[in-house]
Amino acid sequence: MRSAGRHFLQIPGPTNVPLPVLAAIAQPTVDHRGPDFPALTFGVIEGMKRIFRTQDNVVIYPASGTGAWEAALVNALSPGDSVLMAETGHFSTLWKTMATRLGLNIEFLHGDWRRGADFGAIENHLRGDRQHKIKAVAVVHNETSTGAVSNIRAVRQALDAARHPALLMVDTISSLASIDYRHDEWQVDVTVGGSQKGLMLPPGLSFNAVSEKARKAAQNARLPHVFWDWEDMIAMNGKGYFPYTPATNMLQGLKVAIELLEEEGLPAVFARHDRAAAAARACVRYWGLEIWCAEPDDYSSSLTAVLVPEGYSADVLRATILSQSSVSLGNGLGRLADRVFRIGHLGDFNDAALLGTLAAIEAGLTSAAVPIRSGGVMAAIDSLSGRNAMAAAAE
Numbered sequence: 001m002r003s004a005g006r007h008f009l010q011i012p013g014p015t016n017v018p019l020p021v022l023a024a025i026a027q028p029t030v031d032h033r034g035p036d037f038p039a040l041t042f043g044v045i046e047g048m049k050r051i052f053r054t055q056d057n058v059v060i061y062p063a064s065g066t067g068a069w070e071a072a073l074v075n076a077l078s079p080g081d082s083v084l085m086a087e088t089g090h091f092s093t094l095w096k097t098m099a100t101r102l103g104l105n106i107e108f109l110h111g112d113w114r115r116g117a118d119f120g121a122i123e124n125h126l127r128g129d130r131q132h133k134i135k136a137v138a139v140v141h142n143e144t145s146t147g148a149v150s151n152i153r154a155v156r157q158a159l160d161a162a163r164h165p166a167l168l169m170v171d172t173i174s175s176l177a178s179i180d181y182r183h184d185e186w187q188v189d190v191t192v193g194g195s196q197k198g199l200m201l202p203p204g205l206s207f208n209a210v211s212e213k214a215r216k217a218a219q220n221a222r223l224p225h226v227f228w229d230w231e232d233m234i235a236m237n238g239k240g241y242f243p244y245t246p247a248t249n250m251l252q253g254l255k256v257a258i259e260l261l262e263e264e265g266l267p268a269v270f271a272r273h274d275r276a277a278a279a280a281r282a283c284v285r286y287w288g289l290e291i292w293c294a295e296p297d298d299y300s301s302s303l304t305a306v307l308v309p310e311g312y313s314a315d316v317l318r319a320t321i322l323s324q325s326s327v328s329l330g331n332g333l334g335r336l337a338d339r340v341f342r343i344g345h346l347g348d349f350n351d352a353a354l355l356g357t358l359a360a361i362e363a364g365l366t367s368a369a370v371p372i373r374s375g376g377v378m379a380a381i382d383s384l385s386g387r388n389a390m391a392a393a394a395e
């Protein structure tokens with residue numbers, strides 16, 4: 001049924017696509033083997049290198065993020081290789097399940113889904129692996145199911161402190177172009193990204209940024225793969241083309257999305273996300289609800305997961321908010337099903353969109369008779385306007 005007015009897509013990805021990106025995608029499809037195509041290929045690859053903060057090769061797949069997860073594993077590893085993975089939530093668990101199904105041996109560092117990866121535990125575990133059986137450490141930077149960020153710089157330091165040669169693989173699907181990330185500086189070997197979150201594109205493209213060390217490991221890796229092969233991609237990309245038909249219209253959109261991000265400037269993009277996240281948390285706290293991430297250092301700037309009080313259904317609440325205000329919120333995933341709702345505050349997003357979203361949630365909480373202190377939106381306004389900070393400074 002039609003609902004009047006603008007729909008608010010405030011799930012933590014896919015995110016809202018800006019009009020210039022939509023317009024670029026709607027351009028006529030071009031010849032992917034034609035003379036003009038290399039300019040597009042070179043442009044988006046160079047642009048993505050700047051977004052990943054890397055000089056390494058970046059490959060672009062016509063696939064969702066799950067494909068880029070698989071690409072990272074199958075290019076670099078062999079059947080039976082050990083991989084150390086940190087359980088941070090639903091997505092780290094899915095990546096682990098995929099790795100197990102591919103025939104890898106996963107050492108899973110269990111976690112309570114309420115914080116980022118425990119880098120101290122990673123270091124201890126690696127120190128215990130004297131024979132260097134572990135070939136890769138894989139961590140999700142921003143756990144989209146929980147709203148908790150892992151400190152990748154500290155994970156890098158853990159590998160270095162343990163003097164362990166494992167590859168470092170990082171999933172940035174819901175952090176790239178939303179939360180500060182540095183592939184080269186943190187010496188990440190494979191960074192996995194996706195189009196549908198901070199990059200402000202529809203779902204359909206995914207990425208691997210690949211270090212020289214990972215390319216070298218890939219030379220001896222034996223997990224079978226064809227479609228995902230890095231070297232096929234890198235060789236053809238060097239000529240401006242792809243080894244198979246790329247998602248041409250999505251690449252046209254990516255070119256514009258990169259331009260928009262760079263026009264705003266990545267530091268400003270990150271600051272905008274931090275500011276929205278702080279205001280969302282101020283609102284949730286005012287309501288008296290619990291922010292699911294239990295470690296303030298790990299709060300995500302892409303999304304906030306909110307625990308619904310015992311005896312209330314997060315899914316009923318989300319359905320109320322959708323039908324009442326046409327606002328879509330993220331559902332609880334895996335063990336968090338029906339217990340949390342997730343507010344996406346990433347991508348093409350501003351203060352007005354945040355305040356509209358929070359107001360709709362507050363109305364929905366009231367309609368669903370969830371006990372809260374009303375007026376949380378005012379706390380968000382105070383946070384956005386700096387009123388709290390000004391009041392504190394005046395005291």
Ligand SMILES: Cc1ncc(COP(=O)(O)O)c(C=O)c1O
Nearest residue numbers: 064065066091144171173174194
């Ligand atoms: C952190 C993270 N990793 C992996 C995925 C899987 O990506 P996709 O659903 O695009 O295959 C998602 C999807 O939301 C995600 O948020």
